[in-house]
Amino acid sequence: MPALLEGILSIQAALSSGFRDVYQVLIDENKRFDRRLNELRRSAESAEVEVGFVPRSAIDDRAAGESHGGVIAEVGDRRFCQLADLLPAKDAAFIVMLDGIEDPYNFAGAIRALYAAGAHGAVVRPRNWTQATALVGRASAGTIERLPLAVAESAAGAADFYRGRGLAIVCAASDDRSRSLYRTDLTLPLFLLIGGERRGVTRSFQRAADLQLRIPYGREFAGALGAVSAASVIGFEVMRQRRCKST
Numbered sequence: 001m002p003a004l005l006e007g008i009l010s011i012q013a014a015l016s017s018g019f020r021d022v023y024q025v026l027i028d029e030n031k032r033f034d035r036r037l038n039e040l041r042r043s044a045e046s047a048e049v050e051v052g053f054v055p056r057s058a059i060d061d062r063a064a065g066e067s068h069g070g071v072i073a074e075v076g077d078r079r080f081c082q083l084a085d086l087l088p089a090k091d092a093a094f095i096v097m098l099d100g101i102e103d104p105y106n107f108a109g110a111i112r113a114l115y116a117a118g119a120h121g122a123v124v125r126p127r128n129w130t131q132a133t134a135l136v137g138r139a140s141a142g143t144i145e146r147l148p149l150a151v152a153e154s155a156a157g158a159a160d161f162y163r164g165r166g167l168a169i170v171c172a173a174s175d176d177r178s179r180s181l182y183r184t185d186l187t188l189p190l191f192l193l194i195g196g197e198r199r200g201v202t203r204s205f206q207r208a209a210d211l212q213l214r215i216p217y218g219r220e221f222a223g224a225l226g227a228v229s230a231a232s233v234i235g236f237e238v239m240r241q242r243r244c245k246s247t
Contacts, residue, residue: 001025001073002072002074002076003009003074003075003076003077003133003134003204004062004063004064004072004074004075004134004170004191005022005072005073005133005134005145006063006064006067006069006071006073006134006135006136006137006138007067007069007071007137007138008037008040008067008069008157009038009138009141009142010134010137010138010142010144010145010164011025011040011044011071011072011073011142012040012043012142013137013142013143013144013145013146013155014073014075014137014142014145015043015044015047015049016043016146017145017146019078019079019145019146019148020075020076020077020078020079020087020145021075021076021151021243022044022047022049022073022074022075022076022077023049023075024050024051024052024073024074024076024093025040025041025044025049025050025051025052025071025072025073026051026052026053026054026058026059026071026072026073027040027051027052027053027054027069027070027071028053028054028055028056028059028071028233029053029054029055029056030056030070031070031071032053032120033050035141037069037070037071038079040071040188041179043139044073045051046125048102049073050233054064056070057164058149063134064134064135065134065135065138066139067138068128072134073100075133076123078130078133080149080150080151081121081148081149081150082084082150083123083150083152083158083161083162084157084165085096085102085121085150085187086120086121086122086148086150087120087124087165088120089198089221092188092189092190092191092242093120093162093189093190093223094118094119094120094189094190094192094235094242095119095120095121095122095123095162095167095190095191096114096119096121096122096123096191096192096193096194096195096231096235097122097123097124097152097155097158097191097192097193098111098122098124098128098157098158098194098227098231099124099125099193099194099196099201100125100195100197100199100200101129101197101227102196102197102198103193103194103197103238104129104132104135104139104202105111105135105139105225106173106197106227107129107227107228108129108136108138108139108140108144109124109126109139109140109211109228110133110194110227110230110231110232111140111143111144112140112141112143112187112236113137113228113231113232113236114147114231114235115140115143115147116143116235116236117232117236117239118221118235118239118242119147119235119238120148121147121148121149121150122147122148122149122150123149123150123151123152123158124149124150124151124152125151125152126151126153129153129221130144130149132145133201134190139220143180143233154207155193155202155205156204156205156208157189159191159193159205159208159209162191163191163210166190167189167190167191168187168189168190168208168210168211168215169171169208169209169210169211170186170190170191170192170193170194170210170211170212170240171190171192171193171195171201171205171206171209171211171212171215171229172201172213172215172224172225172230172234173201173206173209173212173214174214174224175216177206177212177216178212178213178214179211179212179213180213181213181216181233181234181237182210182215182216182237183214183216184213186237186238186241187242187245190238192238193205193209193232194227194230194231195227195233197223197226197227215230215233215234215236
């Protein structure tokens with residue numbers, strides 16, 4: 001049975017990225033003259049995707065949430081890349097693995113931040129939140145449909161693969177080996193591991209990492225940042241350093 005995407009951002013992203021098949025787009029018949037939905041309709045028709053206008057109740061009955069904005073789409077399974085496919089042709093790689101995130105909103109928020117910060121791709125475990133298609137699509141503002149994704153059985157396996165291709169293995173930590181995020185060169189090719197809410201990054205991975213990053217706080221605080229905050233802070237510092245270097 002086809003999965004559903006909800007909302008303009010998610011559906012437009014799926015149409016343009018090519019990471020999944022889009023079978024049909026259904027639009028609230030009361031929104032025939034909505035400018036943004038007409039742009040989406042034209043995109044779908046250009047991709048030879050069927051477009052139908054239906055009663056709002058038909059959309060409400062099928063949608064998982066209430067923020068669909070009057071449009072849903074029937075789609076196929078997400079297509080994943082190979083690990084090697086995430087490596088950029090020219091730029092220094094910035095690839096992130098999201099491992100053990102247990103909340104779909106946190107997963108979506110981290111993807112959204114990493115996409116905005118310019119990450120080249122993300123690695124996930126075989127069991128991941130991409131299967132919560134509609135929810136993650138909405139919560140990530142459609143970026144889950146745009147960011148290239150690959151699957152790895154383990155964080156250690158993905159790290160070994162990318163280390164063999166010249167990437168530095170990086171994680172956030174707070175032990176004696178960790179260095180301030182703002183005093184570390186992040187312009188080199190990077191594979192960054194972001195751990196989940198409960199387990200975080202394992203000690204074995206921390207010991208094997210080339211770099212352990214510490215996010216400085218503005219006051220005494222014994223806790224750790226969540227996955228979304230860590231992904232945002234680190235991702236945008238990577239972006240800042242690389243843009244500064246290129247100017």
